[in-house]
Amino acid sequence: MSSIGKLITNNGSRRRRGKVRVPTITLAHGGGGQAMHDLIDDVFLEAFDNEVLKPLDDQARLSLSDLTACGDRLAFTTDSYVVNPLDFPGGNIGKLAICGTVNDLAVGGAIPLYLTCAVIVEEGLPVEKLREVARTMATTAQEAGVQIVTGDTKVVERGACDKLFINTAGIGVIRERIDLGADKAQPGDVILVNGLLGDHGAAILNARGDMSLTTPIESDCACLHGLIEGLLSAVPNTRFIRDATRGGLATVLNEIADAAQVGIEIHENRTPIRAEVKGFCELLGLDPLYLANEGKIVCVVPPDHVDTALAALQAHPLGREAARIGEVTDHRPGRVVMQTVFGGRRIVDMLVGEQLPRIC
Amino acid sequence: MKYVDEFRDPLKAQFLLAEIRELVARIQVGRSRPLYIMEVCGGHTHAIFRYGLETMLPDEIGLIHGPGCPVCVLPMGRVDDCVALAEMPGMIFTTFGDAIRVPGSKKSLLQAKAEGADVRMVYSPLDSLQIAKNNPDKQIVFFALGFETTMPSTALTVLRAEKEGIKNFSLFCNHITIIPTIKAILDSPDLQLDGFLGPGHVSMVIGNSSYRFIAEHYKRPLVVAGFEPLDILHAIWMVLKQIDEGRTEIENQYNRVVPDGGNKVALDAIGRVFELREFFEWRGLGSIDHSGVRMRESYARFDAERKFSVPALKIADPKSCQCGEVLKGVIKPWDCKVFGGACTPETPLGALMVSSEGACAAYYQYGDIEKIHETKTHSQLEVIV
Numbered sequence: 001m002s003s004i005g006k007l008i009t010n011n012g013s014r015r016r017r018g019k020v021r022v023p024t025i026t027l028a029h030g031g032g033g034q035a036m037h038d039l040i041d042d043v044f045l046e047a048f049d050n051e052v053l054k055p056l057d058d059q060a061r062l063s064l065s066d067l068t069a070c071g072d073r074l075a076f077t078t079d080s081y082v083v084n085p086l087d088f089p090g091g092n093i094g095k096l097a098i099c100g101t102v103n104d105l106a107v108g109g110a111i112p113l114y115l116t117c118a119v120i121v122e123e124g125l126p127v128e129k130l131r132e133v134a135r136t137m138a139t140t141a142q143e144a145g146v147q148i149v150t151g152d153t154k155v156v157e158r159g160a161c162d163k164l165f166i167n168t169a170g171i172g173v174i175r176e177r178i179d180l181g182a183d184k185a186q187p188g189d190v191i192l193v194n195g196l197l198g199d200h201g202a203a204i205l206n207a208r209g210d211m212s213l214t215t216p217i218e219s220d221c222a223c224l225h226g227l228i229e230g231l232l233s234a235v236p237n238t239r240f241i242r243d244a245t246r247g248g249l250a251t252v253l254n255e256i257a258d259a260a261q262v263g264i265e266i267h268e269n270r271t272p273i274r275a276e277v278k279g280f281c282e283l284l285g286l287d288p289l290y291l292a293n294e295g296k297i298v299c300v301v302p303p304d305h306v307d308t309a310l311a312a313l314q315a316h317p318l319g320r321e322a323a324r325i326g327e328v329t330d331h332r333p334g335r336v337v338m339q340t341v342f343g344g345r346r347i348v349d350m351l352v353g354e355q356l357p358r359i360c
Numbered sequence: 361m362k363y364v365d366e367f368r369d370p371l372k373a374q375f376l377l378a379e380i381r382e383l384v385a386r387i388q389v390g391r392s393r394p395l396y397i398m399e400v401c402g403g404h405t406h407a408i409f410r411y412g413l414e415t416m417l418p419d420e421i422g423l424i425h426g427p428g429c430p431v432c433v434l435p436m437g438r439v440d441d442c443v444a445l446a447e448m449p450g451m452i453f454t455t456f457g458d459a460i461r462v463p464g465s466k467k468s469l470l471q472a473k474a475e476g477a478d479v480r481m482v483y484s485p486l487d488s489l490q491i492a493k494n495n496p497d498k499q500i501v502f503f504a505l506g507f508e509t510t511m512p513s514t515a516l517t518v519l520r521a522e523k524e525g526i527k528n529f530s531l532f533c534n535h536i537t538i539i540p541t542i543k544a545i546l547d548s549p550d551l552q553l554d555g556f557l558g559p560g561h562v563s564m565v566i567g568n569s570s571y572r573f574i575a576e577h578y579k580r581p582l583v584v585a586g587f588e589p590l591d592i593l594h595a596i597w598m599v600l601k602q603i604d605e606g607r608t609e610i611e612n613q614y615n616r617v618v619p620d621g622g623n624k625v626a627l628d629a630i631g632r633v634f635e636l637r638e639f640f641e642w643r644g645l646g647s648i649d650h651s652g653v654r655m656r657e658s659y660a661r662f663d664a665e666r667k668f669s670v671p672a673l674k675i676a677d678p679k680s681c682q683c684g685e686v687l688k689g690v691i692k693p694w695d696c697k698v699f700g701g702a703c704t705p706e707t708p709l710g711a712l713m714v715s716s717e718g719a720c721a722a723y724y725q726y727g728d729i730e731k732i733h734e735t736k737t738h739s740q741l742e743v744i745v
Binding site for chain 2: 346
């Protein structure tokens with residue numbers, strides 16, 4: 001990050017907070033001058049205010065002893081959020097930018113602690129929209145118990161990005177004796193999910209408004225570290241957890257089958273999907289197994305701990321509809337097979353590109 | 361889901377499968393080869409794979425996945441024309457989603473979009489008309505594609521554009537018609553088909569009488585089928601029943617949707633806007649007489665082919681492709697020399713690898729090829745046991 005456009009000024013001293021007095025973001029807000037400082041003060045500092053951020057240095061300074069008190073390994077991740085539209089039923093890009101990075105840390109068994117926030121704004125975005133996103137990020141971070149400790153702001157010309165892109169990097173600490181990995185899946189292990197699949201993907205597709213469908217489907221966007229902590233406390237020898245984001249359940253299962261060179265068999269009738277999402281997919285010729293989720297994890301647990309794991313997931317509000325959807329097998333390593341509701345079997349492969357609606 | 365789950369009931373499937381097995385056992389006495397039934401429609405192919413129907417049927421039934429995927433049978437030259445149209449300045453090119461990835465000789469619409477062409481995915485031609493209204497300073501072309509299923513909505517859109525006096529909207533017409541193609545397949549000397557599942561959605565428009573020649577002249581049974589897995593099993597049962605009783609008739613399994621006489625309003629709209637072309641090129645099958653439609657002279661101003669100049673070059677299918685033989689049921693997809701090697705859904709050489717409704721892509725994505733081979737040697741099916 002260059003010092004130009006940094007969220008935090010590098011003079012080390014607090015200035016009086018500025019105010020943005022225009023309705024839309026212009027290139028001036030990324031120019032490094034007063035307009036930018038006002039924007040940072042008024043929008044980001046206002047929302048994110050915390051002790052680590054306050055000194056306004058070029059970098060956030062974190063206490064090592066605080067970190068080592070939580071565990072024995074650092075988890076470090078980054079993710080960019082470019083969702084279109086910025087607002088969708090169940091959330092907005094800001095909520096997604098916090099939840100997504102928190103979840104990327106949590107699925108590795110880490111306690112999420114600190115996040116960064118770098119925004120790339122297209123000129124012309126209403127300041128109020130940016131403020132709304134920053135406030136959502138602050139609220140979501142607060143609820144998740146993480147702090148946004150450093151960041152960056154860039155403004156680009158119209159057309160150089162689509163309204164608003166956000167990158168959040170995150171640091172967390174992995175508890176001792178927790179060691180998760182896709183390659184740890186073994187034949188006999190059981191596959192669990194924490195609830196209804198495909199809501200986020202369907203909500204986003206619908207929110208784009210191309211289909212003129214009225215559905216009550218909302219994104220499942222949520223921070224899952226509490227749920228995961230519950231699972232790992234109950235079953236510390238859980239083999240693997242991954243959030244089923246882009247590419248959906250099907251993609252995660254293929255990644256596990258490939259990494260561990262095992263077969264995976266799932267059962268269509270046990271895979272929880274909301275009737276509205278099923279209907280949405282039927283209409284558009286999509287497969288819900290490939291729809292994105294932002295609040296769903298796939299867990300691989302040893303067979304003798306299934307009941308405990310399921311109970312731990314179901315005890316959490318974000319896991320009430322948790323279900324056992326399949327098993328790891330030693331048949332045809334690398335392949336995911338689904339027993340269909342109708343009684344047949346089919347391969348569930350990785351998608352080549354994006355899912356496209358069929359003509360007829 | 362109401363009106364859907366009823367047609368996916370595994371218990372009813374078991375009853376039907378038991379009867380199918382019984383019929384097949386009776387029919388197969390004294391026969392040396394399996395019974396080959398072709399599902400003409402890509403929608404059926406998709407459902408067959410999605411529900412794993414092939415893994416449930418007795419080995420003595422071979423399903424042949426026919427030419428009814430309009431995306432698959434579109435020749436490369438036509439895709440090149442789409443790209444040329446899309447790359448014209450001031451153009452917004454609109455298309456159904458699954459056509460966007462179909463490779464032309466140089467690039468697909470998806471690549472053209474990445475390089476700057478304004479290519480937009482729509483769910484209906486009416487969306488495209490709306491885009492035309494919203495962008496009066498641009499030209500909007502809709503990539504009209506599909507059999508009689510999608511033809512009425514395109515025709516009605518043109519009629520609406522005419523009524524509303526919209527001048528910046530036109531069609532790149534690639535609609536095709538199924539009957540001449542079925543006839544071409546039936547005339548093929550290496551034909552091994554014992555019966556057909558007729559396309560449900562096409563029949564909803566054209567009705568059932570157009571298929572009579574199949575039963576009367578070619579002596580093959582055809583059963584118009586719905587798209588749920590029980591529909592398909594039921595229609596297979598009906599075909600087998602005809603074979604067992606020595607009948608060749610056109611029957612309608614999908615009578616909850618398909619009226620025998622078709623849909624008059626839809627047919628009228630099609631007739632007003634479109635007329636048969638002398639011939640149309642099909643990927644994998646070559647040129648088939650009267651198998652495509654173009655816009656009538658009176659609607660020439662809505663015809664992108666007349667309005668703009670397109671290269672209209674004929675690009676030959678790659679020599680290594682055996683799509684034609686797969687379509688006619690002479691070989692199975694995995695018997696093709698390039699299947700899964702040079703030809704994959706990511707880099708399709710042949711038509712059938714292009715869309716998820718294409719037989720080869722369906723086998724590649726959903727099909728359990730090892731399992732299919734296995735079940736051909738062991739007569740018991742794991743699923744049923």
